[in-house]
Amino acid sequence: MSSRRDFIRSIAGSAALIGLTGIPMEVLAKHELVKLTILHTNDVHSRIDPFPENDPKYPGMAGVARRSALIRKIRSEEKNVLLLDSGDIFQGTPYFNLYGGELELSLMSDMGYDAATLGNHDFDNGMDGLLKQMPHAKFPFINLNYDFSDTPLNEKIIPYKIFQKGGLTIGVIGLGIELQGLVDAKLYGNTRYTDPVIKANTTARLLKQEMKCQLVICLSHLGYKYNEKKISDEILAQQTSNIDLILGGHTHTFLDEPVHYKNTEGKDVMVAQVGWAGIRLGRIDYYFNVHSGKKESFGSSVKISEKTIAV
Amino acid sequence: MLLVCRNLLLFVLTYSVLSGCSTKDRLQKTETREYAFSREGNAEQDSLVEIKIRPYREKMSGEMSIVLAESVQALEKKTPESRLGNFVADACLLQCNQRFTSEDGRAADFLVLNNGGLRKGLPQGKITKGDVYELMPFENELVVLTLNGVSVKKIFNFIASKDGAPVSGVRFQIENKNAINITIQGIPFDSTKTYKVVTSDYLANGGDQFSMFGEAGKRETTGLKVRDAIIQYLYIQGKSEEKITVDTDGRISYVK
Numbered sequence: 001m002s003s004r005r006d007f008i009r010s011i012a013g014s015a016a017l018i019g020l021t022g023i024p025m026e027v028l029a030k031h032e033l034v035k036l037t038i039l040h041t042n043d044v045h046s047r048i049d050p051f052p053e054n055d056p057k058y059p060g061m062a063g064v065a066r067r068s069a070l071i072r073k074i075r076s077e078e079k080n081v082l083l084l085d086s087g088d089i090f091q092g093t094p095y096f097n098l099y100g101g102e103l104e105l106s107l108m109s110d111m112g113y114d115a116a117t118l119g120n121h122d123f124d125n126g127m128d129g130l131l132k133q134m135p136h137a138k139f140p141f142i143n144l145n146y147d148f149s150d151t152p153l154n155e156k157i158i159p160y161k162i163f164q165k166g167g168l169t170i171g172v173i174g175l176g177i178e179l180q181g182l183v184d185a186k187l188y189g190n191t192r193y194t195d196p197v198i199k200a201n202t203t204a205r206l207l208k209q210e211m212k213c214q215l216v217i218c219l220s221h222l223g224y225k226y227n228e229k230k231i232s233d234e235i236l237a238q239q240t241s242n243i244d245l246i247l248g249g250h251t252h253t254f255l256d257e258p259v260h261y262k263n264t265e266g267k268d269v270m271v272a273q274v275g276w277a278g279i280r281l282g283r284i285d286y287y288f289n290v291h292s293g294k295k296e297s298f299g300s301s302v303k304i305s306e307k308t309i310a311v
Numbered sequence: 312m313l314l315v316c317r318n319l320l321l322f323v324l325t326y327s328v329l330s331g332c333s334t335k336d337r338l339q340k341t342e343t344r345e346y347a348f349s350r351e352g353n354a355e356q357d358s359l360v361e362i363k364i365r366p367y368r369e370k371m372s373g374e375m376s377i378v379l380a381e382s383v384q385a386l387e388k389k390t391p392e393s394r395l396g397n398f399v400a401d402a403c404l405l406q407c408n409q410r411f412t413s414e415d416g417r418a419a420d421f422l423v424l425n426n427g428g429l430r431k432g433l434p435q436g437k438i439t440k441g442d443v444y445e446l447m448p449f450e451n452e453l454v455v456l457t458l459n460g461v462s463v464k465k466i467f468n469f470i471a472s473k474d475g476a477p478v479s480g481v482r483f484q485i486e487n488k489n490a491i492n493i494t495i496q497g498i499p500f501d502s503t504k505t506y507k508v509v510t511s512d513y514l515a516n517g518g519d520q521f522s523m524f525g526e527a528g529k530r531e532t533t534g535l536k537v538r539d540a541i542i543q544y545l546y547i548q549g550k551s552e553e554k555i556t557v558d559t560d561g562r563i564s565y566v567k
Contacts, residue, residue: 033339045430046448048364050348054434056385065364066348068357092430094444098371107360124449181520184513214337257343274345281346289337 034166037078038217038284039071041085042249043119043276045092046104051277062278068111070281075112078285080165083112084172086249087119087221092277100125101133109138115161117174117219118143119249123187127152142174142219144199147192160203162211167290171207173243174219175200175236177250196222196231197239204242214288218243223250224273237261237269245284248273258284375441379542380549383556386433388426391475391485391563395432398557399446400424400479402544403537407453407509410540411533419455420495421480422509423466424537425519429477438545438555447538451511456527460502465523467493467500475563486566511537 050063175196225234233248254275274280386395404422467490483493493500
């Protein structure tokens with residue numbers, strides 16, 4: 001729980017930044033600011049109902065009906081929304097054991113999820129189990145670094161997707177964790193894991209430089225960071241270029257706000273992750289100036305963090 | 312007048328701050344925030360979602376709300392050992408030895424599971440079947456492996472390097488990421504002996520980096536799911552009207 005003092009400090013901080021940016025906003029408005037709202041979840045793990053009231057850690061928290069209501073509200077206020085998930089949709093409550101993930105994917109479709117990547121637990125009923133449930137998902141699964149060509153998932157998973165929102169072009173890629181030693185081999189079959197850094201660099205470059213995406217988002221199930229040198233979002237952010245935002249998962253990390261890194265070109269990359277179970281929904285609003293065609297550079301990102309409740 | 316001047320100054324200041332940093336493309340700024348869902352915050356529910364969930368929930372709630380037993384304390388996982396880990400490990404070893412007999416008639420000596428496989432704690436008070444599904448959602452089955460002492464030592468060293476794991480039937484201390492002072496069923500570990508180890512098929516297949524289980528000389532399947540072993544154990548406790556109470560007993564500890 002965040003202390004009262006933190007809360008006050010956070011509000012005061014926000015107010016100061018709003019004060020600072022408040023006036024130039026009027027100037028920027030002449031250049032037609034387009035606002036893009038990214039909403040994201042990760043590791044929801046079949047948490048459809050809120051945690052029970054007697055839960056030792058998260059009593060009465062989470063719940064899809066609440067998330068859906070909030071997403072509806074945000075959509076009524078914002079024109080350009082992208083709703084994304086970073087994997088491990090499946091496994092964790094009897095809803096998955098009994099219904100195999102049908103309800104999870106169907107509710108995500110109702111909420112208007114635009115894309116998701118695959119987590120290791122999305123293989124828990126094998127590739128056939130996932131394939132069987134895929135018709136319930138009205139959104140694509142995106143992954144770059146699993147080679148499914150020799151599996152039932154061949155051509156069912158796409159390497160990237162480009163979205164057009166309010167005149168902006170946004171590229172979304174997806175990365176998955178090494179499955180060997182993590183997922184039972186019989187569940188992932190002939191899926192081949194390939195280097196996420198190489199794959200991400202190649203495709204992010206294509207999206208940013210050739211397909212002129214203003215923003216490249218990576219849905220990652222690699223994990224935020226590890227003690228050992230294992231590939232993580234922290235390493236990915238620093239060893240790649242052309243990625244602006246990494247929406248992470250797997251390590252169930254509650255980052256109260258995105259963490260900033262510098263990529264290989266010294267440019268800013270944000271890494272976000274919102275714990276697990278749908279306890280939180282993350283939101284990042286980007287303001288783009290779409291009026292001027294040239295690089296008029298009004299400024300780098302000014303972050304206004306507004307902490308709500310820290311869990 | 313003063314106000315105008317102040318605004319102008321602020322504008323100039325801000326403009327120069329912003330234009331001072333050259334940036335890619337036309338990104339002006341970002342704002343970030345998070346929403347948490349609880350009874351107090353963002354509690355409004357989408358009734359359409361509720362309507363969709365209801366038939367699924369009702370169909371499963373009869374079975375999942377069955378109360379198996381009551382627990383005196385909430386059980387949570389921790390390292391190097393925990394109430395939750397000890398409870399699950401002891402329940403599974405007991406159930407395995409009661410329900411499965413090895414080809415040579417020897418009971419299993421000890422059990423190893425992994426903390427990553429315990430997905431959620433158990434509450435204080437009534438424990439339902441649904442709670443056990445959330446603790447152990449996987450369909451993994453218990454297997455009995457026969458391993459030589461050298462391989463067994465590797466298991467304990469690996470557990471020590473991970474700062475502990477749920478175990479039963481074994482006690483040891485962790486010193487510099489190594490296992491020392493090992494006893495199995497109260498008898499000092501002997502690297503020249505073979506041991507029978509219970510674990511899940513997931514770990515036996517090398518899951519969670521337990522590659523040394525691949526050195527097993529013999530592997531016997533029990534047909535008993537880890538989850539069912541826990542459910543059975545709780546069911547029997549509940550029938551006997553004995554409340555669940557678990558303590559950490561120093562089975563894995565650090566050398567001071």
